[in-house]
Amino acid sequence: MTSYQSQLGEGEGIAEELAESQRSISIAEFFEKNKHMLGFDSGARGLVTAVKEAVDNALDACEEAGIAPDIYVEIQEAGDYYRLIVEDNGPGITKEQIPKVFGKLLYGSRFHAREQSRGQQGIGISAAVLYSQLTSGKPAKITSRTKGGADAEYFELIIDTDTNEPEIDVEETTTWERPHGTRIEMEMEANMRARNQLHDYIKDTAVVNPHARIELREPSEHMKYERVTDQLPAETEEIRPHPHGVELGTLIKMLDATDSYSVSGFLQNEFTRVGGKTSDSVIDNFRDRHFGREMSWTPPKSHEPADVARALDAAVANKGAEATAEFADRVADALDGYDRVAHHEFVDLVDDVADDIEDKHDVTFGSTVRENACEAGWGAVVGAGDAVGVDEDADEYEQLRSDLYAVVDEVTTTQKDDATVQGIADRLAPKFGDSDDPRHRLTRDEIREFVRRAADATEEYDDATFGETARENVVEALWERARGVPDDPPNVTEIAGDRDASSELLDAMRETDIIAPPTDCLSPIESDLIEEGLRKEYDADFYAASTRDASVHGGDPFIVEAGLAYGGDVEAEGKAEVMRFANRVPLVYQRGACATTDVVKQINWRNYNLDQPGGSGIPNGPVVIMVHVASTNVPFTSESKDAVANVPELESEIELAMREAARELKSFLKKRRSMQQRREKQDKLATILPEMAEKLSAVTDNDELDIDDTLARIMNNVLVERQRDGDTVRLVIENNSDRAAEVEITDIVAGSEPVLANGDASVVEMDGEWFVKWSTSVSAGDEAALEYDAGADAEFDISVEGIEDERVTIDA
């Protein structure tokens, strides 16, 4: 403000002077100044971001073309700059597209596609080109060969930031040894200070993309990740938008663009998950908003002051006494069968009876006659004071009053005294009765306004209270009582031209229950591959993974997956490592701004037996926590796609996925703890028992106790014991525990061939040794035995599987 004041003259003409300095800004100019928004805020980070953009594109392109990705990344020192080269074996890019893909921001194939892909905005690679030209002044060099193409195309280009259009320096045909694929070479001001992040990005990309071969050669290191599987991620399907996910502007654009004439056709053709039934529900909801509903009333009974037959009779002239009387009586009789009637139902009834009377009496009930009859009859139904058929001395809208009294009474608590209920009903009745629309067609908001005014007046004049809940209950009860109208909705063009109607349609879509979008547009990693990926990277004691069912945020489906690795070689000092992924892309920066990190911090990890000082924050210890969010539209906090935004639906799924994996960790740790305690106890017993046994035998003069036997009993262990009687070998399993034990024994016998005497086992000879294999189940408290003969020279080496080491005592 101050600066303008000092520059500009006083008074008039300031706007004109300002106007001279106002001009539009091209998107390229904008990002030139705001590089940080795209992840190019420093040389170190810029290099990582450029690698990430190029590799993500390469993976996307290969997968789309069904090609197992083969990606080569090289970083070279080039004088004052660094040269980045990324090559892929993807489908290549056509000659016409190359300049736009690399030389124009916001140009891409994925922005409009509702399909899971790494790229979303069409900014990534052109932003890298922009960054490189800005810092080194050199053009990007692109080589691309399409599948089946005889030659490759070669371009050198920069982005004209004024126009956001490519400026081509060199364009020629060239040879390239790759049969298809794309190569980009850029020079930029950079440094290798973010080497760790770069390595993490490459390593983590390999973990979640086991179908890709990725090689990185940088000035001081060379890393190569081989393909683990030829299986490409399941192909994803593009989906139409979900009705719960569009904004008003998008809806209006879609209404303008559609070929459908009717709303029903529009809904079914343009949206996913909308069939005939769902579109009917949406249209019903739309009608409620657009036309309102018609209030229904209890028709007057014979003892009440209104006489519908008399009103109808008086309204019909010149149709003959007999036909008129029958018409009036039949409508009144039919009305008796109605609990409640709305205006359009009454009109239908009058029409039906009039048609019958026309046939029977050979008279014509034209539209004017019918309209008059409807008007008079409806006046009597609602007890209007001036209506024919309503007793002159009856209170006006007596009929509505008693009806409304019943409604208000039913939905208010007994704390409201009769006078208050009556007060509300008395004040509501004339609002309906005198409303501009004699059909009593009202929107929910109009009903709410009636109730508000009636309740305010009752509070003011009757010294009563009628709070928000009571008011809302009455509104709801009245809305429920009102009937949806049968009018046809406006067609698509009419709605498109009417902002209010479009907004009503949007509200109707959002209010209708519609099943979640299909998930074949998503490609989660799946829990077994997550576990495998973690296993490949971390030599841990325990792994767990979970993949949640799909959910929706803003109309886009998403799936959250979580994985945990614990113990073993995982770094035990300090905080757990949190690995974040979105659409199979590792998120390297902005850990603290990510919803994933927030959720990890909020979980009480102590509940899962992990160390968490203060009960919140990232847990301590040898843990790796991995989270993957897959969506057709991952909500990132910025264009640099480093952090997932705090969307509540997402956060809740992230939490559930992590808790699922953490529950498994908890039972592992619990078991491990109890095994440790067991081991400690056994160690103590193993020291004490022999001493006790020795003393006992000295005192009693008896043979020494069988320690193993005693130990197994005290510890409730499964005891595996070898007994020998001459050539007979007896293996005995004694189950001292309180549950059945599935035991697999392998007894390797050397020196003498074992011959089975009884029991269900097998003997296999290998290199002069015999493997006696015995699998059996022993119930709690039971025993099982296997007998075989072996010579006196036989030597044995037994191993027991199926039970944890801490639960078994071997005396063999």
Ligand SMILES: Nc1ncnc2c1ncn2[C@@H]1O[C@H](COP(=O)(O)OP(=O)(O)OP(=O)(O)O)[C@@H](O)[C@H]1O
């Ligand atoms: N290596 C490649 N092979 C084939 N096509 C590519 C390659 N790189 C980019 N493209 C095409 O160029 C488009 C633009 O890529 P760009 O990185 O600018 O944006 P994006 O990947 O769509 O989205 P984002 O801005 O989120 O990265 C892509 O959508 C894709 O169609």
